[in-house]
Amino acid sequence: MASLGRRRGVPVNRERGVMAAAECYIVHEIYNGENAQEQFEYELEQALEAQYRYIVIEPTRIGDETARWVAVGNCLHKTAVLAGAACLLTPLALPADYSRYVALPAGALSLACATLYGISWQFDPCCKYQVEYDSQKLSRLPLHTLTSSTPVVLVRRDDVHRKRLHNTIALAALAYCAKKIYELYSV
Numbered sequence: 001m002a003s004l005g006r007r008r009g010v011p012v013n014r015e016r017g018v019m020a021a022a023e024c025y026i027v028h029e030i031y032n033g034e035n036a037q038e039q040f041e042y043e044l045e046q047a048l049e050a051q052y053r054y055i056v057i058e059p060t061r062i063g064d065e066t067a068r069w070v071a072v073g074n075c076l077h078k079t080a081v082l083a084g085a086a087c088l089l090t091p092l093a094l095p096a097d098y099s100r101y102v103a104l105p106a107g108a109l110s111l112a113c114a115t116l117y118g119i120s121w122q123f124d125p126c127c128k129y130q131v132e133y134d135s136q137k138l139s140r141l142p143l144h145t146l147t148s149s150t151p152v153v154l155v156r157r158d159d160v161h162r163k164r165l166h167n168t169i170a171l172a173a174l175a176y177c178a179k180k181i182y183e184l185y186s187v
Contacts, residue, residue, distance in 0.1 A: 063152030084110035084169035114170035
């Protein structure tokens with residue numbers, strides 16, 4: 001299964017079930033000069049902005065950094081959702097006198113995580129991608145053409161629903177917290 005060339009960052013042709021050129025981009029680890037790392041970063045940025053379905057990152061350092069960035073974004077999203085749910089569900093599970101001790105900090109955490117995600121990740125093209133671990137999906141990619149044995153594979157996913165979810169829950173938690181704080185200080 002051939003690529004369009006052995007040069008770095010070349011889209012892949014479709015052959016025998018392999019991804020089409022518009023679907024997969026490979027950032028090859030080929031060192032040409034002193035600024036190879038900058039070239040890898042530039043190619044990754046271009047691939048993210050071109051919105052390829054799959055991006056294979058062969059250079060280890062950039063692949064690891066990208067995987068960590070995606071993991072931190074996922075952590076912020078999940079924390080915003082879970083803390084917001086805890087804020088909204090705690091009053092149903094605990095007596096009113098005690099629920100505010102859990103609900104208010106959980107609501108603040110949810111709002112903080114959703115805000116941080118919105119500021120740091122929302123406009124980053126990398127937030128549209130997740131690290132792919134499914135070996136069945138990975139087998140369709142031309143990974144045998146790589147020199148690295150541990151590339152990072154990103155898959156583009158629609159994140160509109162997940163953003164709506166954590167923003168809605170964080171705003172509901174904010175409304176609940178504002179109401180509770182008003183009740184506490186108006187008495």
